[in-house]
Amino acid sequence: MGQNIKKVMIIGGGIAGIQASLDLAERGIEVELIEKNSCIGGRMAQLDKTFPTNDCSICILAPKLSECSRHPNITLHTLSEVKKLSGQPGNFKVKIYKKARYVKEDECINCGQCVEKCPMRVDDEFDMKLRKRRAIYIDYVQGVPSIMRIDKENCLLFTKDSCRICEKVCEREAIDFDQKDEEFELNVGSIIVATGYDIFDPSSLTTLGYGRYPNVVTALEFERLICASGPLGGHLERPSDKKDPKKLAFVNCVGSRDVKNNPFCSSCCCMYTTKEAMIAYEHDNEIETSIFYIDLRAAGKGFREYIQRGRDEYSIKYIKGKVAKILEDDQKNPLIVYEDIDTLQVKQIKFDLVILATTMIPKKGAEELAQTLGIKMNDFNFYKANSYQPQKSSKEGIFLCGACREPMDIPNSVIDASGAAAKAAEIIMRG
Numbered sequence: 001m002g003q004n005i006k007k008v009m010i011i012g013g014g015i016a017g018i019q020a021s022l023d024l025a026e027r028g029i030e031v032e033l034i035e036k037n038s039c040i041g042g043r044m045a046q047l048d049k050t051f052p053t054n055d056c057s058i059c060i061l062a063p064k065l066s067e068c069s070r071h072p073n074i075t076l077h078t079l080s081e082v083k084k085l086s087g088q089p090g091n092f093k094v095k096i097y098k099k100a101r102y103v104k105e106d107e108c109i110n111c112g113q114c115v116e117k118c119p120m121r122v123d124d125e126f127d128m129k130l131r132k133r134r135a136i137y138i139d140y141v142q143g144v145p146s147i148m149r150i151d152k153e154n155c156l157l158f159t160k161d162s163c164r165i166c167e168k169v170c171e172r173e174a175i176d177f178d179q180k181d182e183e184f185e186l187n188v189g190s191i192i193v194a195t196g197y198d199i200f201d202p203s204s205l206t207t208l209g210y211g212r213y214p215n216v217v218t219a220l221e222f223e224r225l226i227c228a229s230g231p232l233g234g235h236l237e238r239p240s241d242k243k244d245p246k247k248l249a250f251v252n253c254v255g256s257r258d259v260k261n262n263p264f265c266s267s268c269c270c271m272y273t274t275k276e277a278m279i280a281y282e283h284d285n286e287i288e289t290s291i292f293y294i295d296l297r298a299a300g301k302g303f304r305e306y307i308q309r310g311r312d313e314y315s316i317k318y319i320k321g322k323v324a325k326i327l328e329d330d331q332k333n334p335l336i337v338y339e340d341i342d343t344l345q346v347k348q349i350k351f352d353l354v355i356l357a358t359t360m361i362p363k364k365g366a367e368e369l370a371q372t373l374g375i376k377m378n379d380f381n382f383y384k385a386n387s388y389q390p391q392k393s394s395k396e397g398i399f400l401c402g403a404c405r406e407p408m409d410i411p412n413s414v415i416d417a418s419g420a421a422a423k424a425a426e427i428i429m430r431g
């Protein structure tokens with residue numbers, strides 16, 4: 001029997017990957033955490049508050065982010081992806097491709113002077129393209145590691161061979177345009193995949209008007225619109241005329257439970273639409289909200305009570321009805337046309353702003369990573385989990401956790417991560 005390497009690799013630094021890393025590190029096991037973005041945090045960092053407690057999302061996440069970056073047993077590899085895997089459980093060899101940051105990690109102090117002066121403005125992906133960022137930037141204010149990066153595709157030095165303003169203003173001499181992408185190999189005993197999810201693009205559902213009607217947005221865009229650190233500084237206004245919206249509608253199951261798109265349930269939308277309606281009401285208690293649903297899947301502990309609280313304390317109206325289409329009047333107000341499932345009548349209601357609860361879908365690139373690792377996908381293109389031990393992938397020594405194996409909320413992702421960490425530790429502790 002070969003040597004057993006006492007190290008675990010975790011691919012993906014969202015809440016699931018972070019929790020698994022911290023569990024293992026606390027057990028004295030070394031962790032190599034691979035994140036393809038320039039900061040860890042995943043989708044949870046984009047959320048304003050989280051159900052079922054309505055705690056501020058970043059307030060819960062931030063201590064875990066810094067613990068991850070400071071823990072002596074965790075080595076963080078950002079801007080990195082897995083390119084090749086060989087070996088066997090207990091002794092895997094993994095080739096990592098790391099993109100250049102063009103900023104020296106040990107010099108940058110995130111003072112922001114370079115950002116202020118950078119002339120290049122591009123869509124900010126973290127803010128769902130609702131505002132612009134610069135070509136030198138950090139993913140989000142509280143991002144970890146707290147270091148800038150230069151986006152080569154948009155930086156004027158790389159595209160037009162002129163500029164270097166950031167280099168001139170940086171007193172720490174942290175800019176380094178000579179950095180190169182690099183490849184290196186890591187040797188680990190087991191692997192946890194925690195690469196999370198993407199969001200269904202509702203533009204293809206032309207009847208809902210997303211992309212054509214300014215006052216139809218997605219739920220993740222709404223998280224950013226209502227968040228104090230988001231593009232509106234937390235004061236909700238509707239995109240078309242900047243007025244305060246008073247009548248909101250949420251449409252559940254957009255792109256999910258639908259054989260033409262994704263037949264599976266997205267599992268979180270019934271809860272997060274209630275949460276978003278609650279937050280909107282807390283911002284302005286003149287806001288009236290209707291939530292259109294097929295059925296309410298509030299299966300977690302305290303979830304039914306949460307929905308009831310939405311009804312009783314936040315005046316949320318739950319309408320059991322299938323939304324057929326969204327129209328727009330000449331004031332740009334969205335009009336929801338739906339079939340009332342109780343009366344079987346087709347009805348129409350006018351709103352100021354409509355929010356689409358788009359389903360969580362498999363992460364772009366998940367299939368490619370599955371091929372690299374030699375693990376299987378399920379019928380819906382999430383990673384295939386063992387039916388009885390869901391943290392096990394189809395390959396020995398490789399484990400799964402969080403929304404990369406099925407749509408999952410944060411509490412379940414955390415539980416899943418601890419399960420995967422325990423399984424990954426078992427392999428390397430065999431000796």
Ligand SMILES: Cc1cc2nc3c(=O)[nH]c(=O)nc-3n(C[C@H](O)[C@H](O)[C@H](O)COP(=O)(O)OP(=O)(O)OC[C@H]3O[C@@H](n4cnc5c(N)ncnc54)[C@H](O)[C@@H]3O)c2cc1C
Nearest residue numbers: 012014015016036042043050051196197402403408409410
């Ligand atoms: C609008 C909306 C609101 C929500 N609100 C709530 C809520 O209030 N409460 C709640 O419990 N849940 C909520 N959720 C669900 C929550 O976002 C997920 O449960 C959680 O983010 C799952 O965490 P994760 O770590 O599995 O995945 P992610 O958050 O997606 O993190 C995955 C990480 O892996 C990285 N990655 C991906 N591919 C690779 C790769 N190939 N190599 C390296 N790194 C990679 C990504 O960059 C990312 O950092 C909401 C979801 C949505 C859409």
Ligand code: SF4
Nearest residue numbers: 108109111112114170
């Ligand atoms: S690169 Fe330099 S100017 Fe920019 S944030 Fe870092 S230390 Fe400040």
Ligand code: SF4
Nearest residue numbers: 118155156163164166
């Ligand atoms: S060199 Fe690139 S990153 Fe630096 S200021 Fe100019 S455009 Fe911005």
